[in-house]
Amino acid sequence: MSCTTIEVSDLRFTYPGSHHHVLDGLSASIAEGERVALLGPNGSGKTTFVLHLNGLLTLQFGSIRIGDLEMGEENLPEIRRRVGAVFQDADDQLFMQSVREDVAFGPANLGVPRAELDAVVERALGQVGAEALIDRTPHHLSGGEKRRVAIATVLAMDPHALVLDEPTSGLDPVGRRELAELLAGLPQTQLVVTHDLPFALQTCPRSMIVSGGRVVADGSTREILSNAELLAANRLELPYGFDVSSL
Amino acid sequence: MAGGHVEGRVGGVGHLVVHGHSPVHRLAPEAKVVATFAFVICVALTPREQIWAFGVHAAVAISIVALAGVPTRVLLARLAVIIPFLTFAVLVPFVAGGEEVDVLGVGLSRDGLWGAWNVAAKASIGATASIILSATTSVPEILKALTRLRVPRVLVSIMSFMMRYLDLLVDQLGRMRTSMTARCHDPRWLWQAKPIASSAGALFVRSYERGERVHQAMLSRGFSGTMPDTEERATPGADWARAALPPVVALAALLSAVVL
Structure with missing residues (x-):
């Protein structure tokens, strides 16, 4: 099934009123079923890229398939169904009065019968x-519970890919x-956007480093995290005492 | 930044409900909302001279409080919201003009006394009615009830978002104040209010930005301008009948008060 691949080519983006290219020729290709970490320092364009994958920012240059x-x-409605975006602050994602309503929000918009x-x-x-959280109020959940429910809100839309x-x-x-x-x-x-490098190693076999709005490294997570020079050049750093080769 | 900070916080609108399984708790929320509204209207329209009619209204309200099992302590504590009105009511007999009557050697305005009684009686009975509603119906239930009562969906959505993010906002304000206190800010005088004003500004900007992020999260789940209707359930006729009882008694008292 080829319909779950994500193909991004030469993405460029500038926020209104700025001359800085947040995305500057970003290209990437992710195959069906892959788990890929997108690593990069603050301000490298990661979140802007995430917003593009869901059509939340209008494409200025380049293409996304x-x-x-x-x-x-x-194609926006179908793309938003296919790509489930889980945002950084779960309080932004859980906006209804109960977990049940929040998870039902997406499928109801897609026209799933009541x-x-x-x-x-x-x-x-x-x-x-x-399951046990179904009748709880979102803002009374713990951080971990919120994250789970936030993921459930997009899984309810039966997505092909999660960002x-x-x-x-x-x-x-x-x-x-x-x-x-x-x-x-x-x-x-x-696609897991993070600067939590051990987490990337734990979950994603493949990683990409984004810096200055483009992909500067792409390969196995273990190799990338073992390359101290590459990490340092991109303001990435493993936590103190963490040794990739010992795992 | 991710919202792990709010858990364990007590307060806010989510805690108004007094848990219970009384017949009042079990009534359909929309029936309760309509009944409360109708009851309060009847109370407000009752002529102030017919003291006995207020006795009937009060008896209705107190029996529902008892039926719902709302503790007297909780009721009295929440009735504190009407204290400003009562304070005003107490002043009226002293300042109002017209015919004077002698009360314990003090000359008070007759009209003022009636005015004070009018405000005190209506405010306390009306507030009791809304306390019963909020103590037996959760905020999400009230919002759903408003949707079923055909209140425009946009209005209900606005209220719903306000309720959802109010706690978060209060929490944010609390953290800002903590951080000010931690840096020895201890405002006592008006001219020390500047940091509070600027934190209000910061709060506004943060709320605005959150609004944008929430909107993006909604769009990414297929939002197209109208909130989906995720639940439809007919209100049982029996609930309407039961909920109608208090306003009907109040209406009977009102009509007799007007006619007699």
């Missing part, structure tokens, strides 16, 4: 192990490990 669909106004919504919601929450922006931010070590296990168990193609 999600499977057989070209990014464009007419009679089937409950089943869709329960299945999505089941996939992230959060997660800094999924480990604000999580405690247990929450972080549980998230890694959860991601490893999901069949979707995944």
Whole structure:
């Protein structure tokens, strides 16, 4: 099935009122079922790239293909269904009064009949192990619970690919490990945007480094993280005492 | 930045509900909303001279409080919101003009006394009615009820977002104040208010930015301008009938008060 590949070519983007190219010729290709980490320092254009994959920023230059669909106004609804974006702050993603309504929001927008919504919601929450949270209020959940529910809100739309922006931010070590296990168990193609390098190593066999709005390195996560010079050149750093070769 | 900070916080609108399984709790929320509104209207229209009618209204309100099992302590604590009105009401007999009556040697305006009684009676009974509603119905339930009552969806969405993010906003304000206190800011006088004003500005900008991010999150899940209707459930007729009882009694009292 070729429809889950993500093909990005020569993406360029400048925010209005600025001359700085946030994305400056970014090209990448992700095959079906791959889990890829997108690494890069703050301000390297990672989040701008994520917003592009969901059609939340209008394409200025370059092209994006999600499977057989070209990014464009007419394909937006289907592209947004195919690519599930999980944003950095779960409080932005969970905006309804209950977890149930929040998870139902996406599928309801896609026109899933009301009679089937409950089943869709329960299945999505089941996939992230959060069935028990269904009637809770989102802002009373813990950080880890919020992250799970946020992932469930996009899984409910039956996406082909997941794009997660800094999924480990604000999580405690247990929450972080549980998230890694959860991601490893999901069949979707995944793009994990992070500067949490050990997490990238744990979840993604392949990594790309983005710097200055373009991909400057692409390869196996282990090799990239073993290359101290490459990391240093891109303001990336392994945590103190962390040794890739010992794993 | 990711919202791990809010858990464990107590307060906000989510905690108004007094948990219970009384018949009042079980009534359909839309029936309760309509009944509360109708009851308050009847109370407000009752002529102030018919003291007995207010007795009937109060009896209705107090029996529902008892039926719902709302503790007296909770009721009294929440009734504190009407204290400003009562304070005003107490002043009225002293300042109003017209015929004077002698009360414990003090000459008070007769009209003022009626005015004070009018404000006090209506405010306390009306507030009790809304306290019953909020103590037995959660905010999401009230919002859904408004949708079912055909309140424009945009208005309900605005209220719903406000409720959802109010706690977060209060939390953010709390953290800003903590950080000011930690740097020895201890405002006592008006001219020391500048940091508070600038934190209000910062809060506004942060809320605005959050609004944009929430909108993006909504778009990415297929939002196209209208909130999807995720639930439809007919209101049981029996609930309407039961909820109608208090306003009907109040209406009967009102009509007799007007006619007699």
